Amino acid sequence: MKEGRKEVPRLRMATATEQWVLVEMVQAVYEAPAYHLILEGILILWIIRLLFSKTYKLQERSDLTLKEKEELIEEWQPEPLVPPVSKDHPALNYNIISGPPSHNIVVNGKKCINFASFNFLGLLDNPRVKAAALASLKKYGVGTCGPRGFYGTFDVHLDLEDRLAQFMKTEEAIIYSYGFATIASAIPAYSKRGDIVFVDRAACFAIQKGLQASRSDIKIFNHNDMADLERLLKEQEIEDQKNPRKARVTRRFIVVEGLYMNTGTICPLPELVKLKYKYKARIFLEESLSFGVLGKHGRGLTEHYGINIDDIDLISANMENSLASIGGFCCGRSFVIDHQRLSGQGYCFSASLPPLLAAAAIEGLNIMEENPGIFAELKEKCRQIHKALQGISGLKVVGESLSPAFHLQLEESTGSREKDVNLLQKIVNLCMSRGIALTQARYLDKEEKWLPPPSIRVVVTVEQTEEELEKAASTIKAVAQEVLL
Amino acid sequence: MNVGVAHSEVNPNTRVMNSRGMWLTYALGVGLLHIVLLSIPFFSVPVAWTLTNIIHNLGMYVFLHAVKGTPFETPDQGKARLLTHWEQLDYGVQFTSSRKFFTISPIILVLQIVPTSFSLYMNVLSPTHLPPGQALLSCFSQYFIHV
Numbered sequence: 001m002k003e004g005r006k007e008v009p010r011l012r013m014a015t016a017t018e019q020w021v022l023v024e025m026v027q028a029v030y031e032a033p034a035y036h037l038i039l040e041g042i043l044i045l046w047i048i049r050l051l052f053s054k055t056y057k058l059q060e061r062s063d064l065t066l067k068e069k070e071e072l073i074e075e076w077q078p079e080p081l082v083p084p085v086s087k088d089h090p091a092l093n094y095n096i097i098s099g100p101p102s103h104n105i106v107v108n109g110k111k112c113i114n115f116a117s118f119n120f121l122g123l124l125d126n127p128r129v130k131a132a133a134l135a136s137l138k139k140y141g142v143g144t145c146g147p148r149g150f151y152g153t154f155d156v157h158l159d160l161e162d163r164l165a166q167f168m169k170t171e172e173a174i175i176y177s178y179g180f181a182t183i184a185s186a187i188p189a190y191s192k193r194g195d196i197v198f199v200d201r202a203a204c205f206a207i208q209k210g211l212q213a214s215r216s217d218i219k220i221f222n223h224n225d226m227a228d229l230e231r232l233l234k235e236q237e238i239e240d241q242k243n244p245r246k247a248r249v250t251r252r253f254i255v256v257e258g259l260y261m262n263t264g265t266i267c268p269l270p271e272l273v274k275l276k277y278k279y280k281a282r283i284f285l286e287e288s289l290s291f292g293v294l295g296k297h298g299r300g301l302t303e304h305y306g307i308n309i310d311d312i313d314l315i316s317a318n319m320e321n322s323l324a325s326i327g328g329f330c331c332g333r334s335f336v337i338d339h340q341r342l343s344g345q346g347y348c349f350s351a352s353l354p355p356l357l358a359a360a361a362i363e364g365l366n367i368m369e370e371n372p373g374i375f376a377e378l379k380e381k382c383r384q385i386h387k388a389l390q391g392i393s394g395l396k397v398v399g400e401s402l403s404p405a406f407h408l409q410l411e412e413s414t415g416s417r418e419k420d421v422n423l424l425q426k427i428v429n430l431c432m433s434r435g436i437a438l439t440q441a442r443y444l445d446k447e448e449k450w451l452p453p454p455s456i457r458v459v460v461t462v463e464q465t466e467e468e469l470e471k472a473a474s475t476i477k478a479v480a481q482e483v484l485l
Numbered sequence: 486m487n488v489g490v491a492h493s494e495v496n497p498n499t500r501v502m503n504s505r506g507m508w509l510t511y512a513l514g515v516g517l518l519h520i521v522l523l524s525i526p527f528f529s530v531p532v533a534w535t536l537t538n539i540i541h542n543l544g545m546y547v548f549l550h551a552v553k554g555t556p557f558e559t560p561d562q563g564k565a566r567l568l569t570h571w572e573q574l575d576y577g578v579q580f581t582s583s584r585k586f587f588t589i590s591p592i593i594l595v596l597q598i599v600p601t602s603f604s605l606y607m608n609v610l611s612p613t614h615l616p617p618g619q620a621l622l623s624c625f626s627q628y629f630i631h632v
Binding site for chain 1: 562563564566567579580585588593595596
């Protein structure tokens with residue numbers, strides 16, 4: 001109507017006070033070609049239709065009739081609020097410990113040697129650590145009452161982060177207030193929906209929860225099986241070549257533990273680094289058990305193998321084992337760690353570590369740096385007890401010889417997990433009555449993805465003397481003989 | 486949610502087009518584009534209109550229907566990574582006010598309804614006696630009459 005399709009004859013430059021006549025408009029409508037008018041009419045009708053269309057949601061609603069609803073309500077049987085649990089469930093029969101769970105532990109009133117707590121370097125009862133914690137308690141009080149971003153950052157936190165970064169020889173470190181939440185927050189901070197994570201089958205529960213929270217695609221490879229991992233990586237590469245645009249935006253991660261809690265084995269890191277550079281994946285190394293245990297100075301698996309720490313993208317560990325504090329840390333390049341300060345859910349939304357525990361961890365690091373000889377000592381003791389425990393009838397040792405936390409599994413399972421657990425519990429109870437405190441490895445049976453077989457977990461610490469190790473080995477042997485044969 | 490305030494919206498892309506003043510800003514932006522194009526001396530008015538339409542439609546296509554995901558990280562682990570902005574609007578509810586507005590705006594632009602109604606008002610409904618303030622506006626209306 002308004003375009004000059006004909007030549008310009010009627011281009012009227014109107015003056016400031018217009019006298020535009022309605023008749024001319026009507027004439028223009030008559031002179032416009034039919035298709036033009038029809039098109040414009042259709043568009044105007046469409047506008048009116050759009051303005052009056054209703055809002056609706058995309059999901060289909062299957063509305064049940066009243067009768068069907070009644071039927072469903074009738075059929076439903078409510079489950080009991082408290083499910084029936086057997087009387088000898090381990091959570092109902094717990095051992096009571098008086099005093100600290102240090103080298104000599106008092107279980108149910110009986111003094112035993114502690115072979116159950118992850119106190120690898122004996123820092124739990126160390127007087128220097130206790131003094132540092134007490135001084136910090138007098139200075140700061142007990143808790144922080146706030147997350148890191150909301151008046152919960154104290155100078156001890158920043159000190160501890162600096163010290164950990166210096167100790168591990170990385171650029172930066174970040175502290176979490178709960179060891180389980182460390183890796184469970186770190187994984188979803190980087191890996192989102194659509195990203196791919198290759199994880200070992202024996203990964204611990206914290207890693208499993210982190211993977212679940214990340215909503216990524218999880219590909220599991222057999223425990224410590226680099227050939228299986230390579231097969232999975234190759235399959236992924238073929239997929240990537242089919243769709244390069246999608247491949248360019250998916251991130252690939254490999255999550256492994258330094259020293260596996262469930263099996264006591266070490267992951268083959270050199271081959272992993274080679275695979276990382278070949279298939280362009282990033283490695284997340286969870287060093288909860290290997291921090292303060294492996295390596296000449298206790299720096300973990302990278303020192304043990306002599307690998308440059310910059311090859312590992314993120315190292316996560318909890319301070320609840322060797323450092324005998326609470327909480328966990330992640331360390332790596334600044335570029336990587338800084339991201340967690342806003343994206344790590346456990347960092348942003350949980351109260352920060354109590355300052356007395358941070359001071360205790362700093363003192364623990366001091367001790368580790370001053371006596372690097374304890375790591376070799378620990379390795380020696382592990383080797384000793386590994387050798388001593390070989391050849392027990394009925395029990396096999398699962399774990400490497402330099403792992404201070406290894407498992408004793410039944411050589412032949414009875415067939416039902418419950419019976420196995422009861423058998424092992426008998427062994428544990430008998431050992432405890434003879435002065436050796438052991439524990440079974442506990443799992444949330446229904447929640448674990450790949451439930452390991454029941455086992456007794458034996459922990460070696462630096463504080464145990466050789467005689468005590470011998471005593472433990474002979475006691476376990478004798479008890480196993482009695483119970484299993 | 487209003488842009489620039491504290492909100493608990495998981496994916497702000499879903500609500501940004503409902504924010505206060507967003508439609509007005511959009512309309513003014515299109516108007517500004519048109520005026521800029523009109524100011525270029527060698528574009529005649531129909532060419533300027535055509536270019537406005539083309540640029541507006543291209544811009545709408547690229548930003549609403551071609552680019553996927555969000556330019557920021559969302560706390561839902563990337564649920565909207567594969568969705569265009571149009572699909573993210575109002576969490577997928579169809580025919581909400583924002584969607585209707587953005588569906589109708591290119592049609593209005595092509596039919597030039599705004600200038601038509603404006604000049605209709607100026608010239609037919611109040612033809613002779615223009616209040617002083619509107620004399621300035623009527624200078625622009627001469628550009629819309631080119632039959």
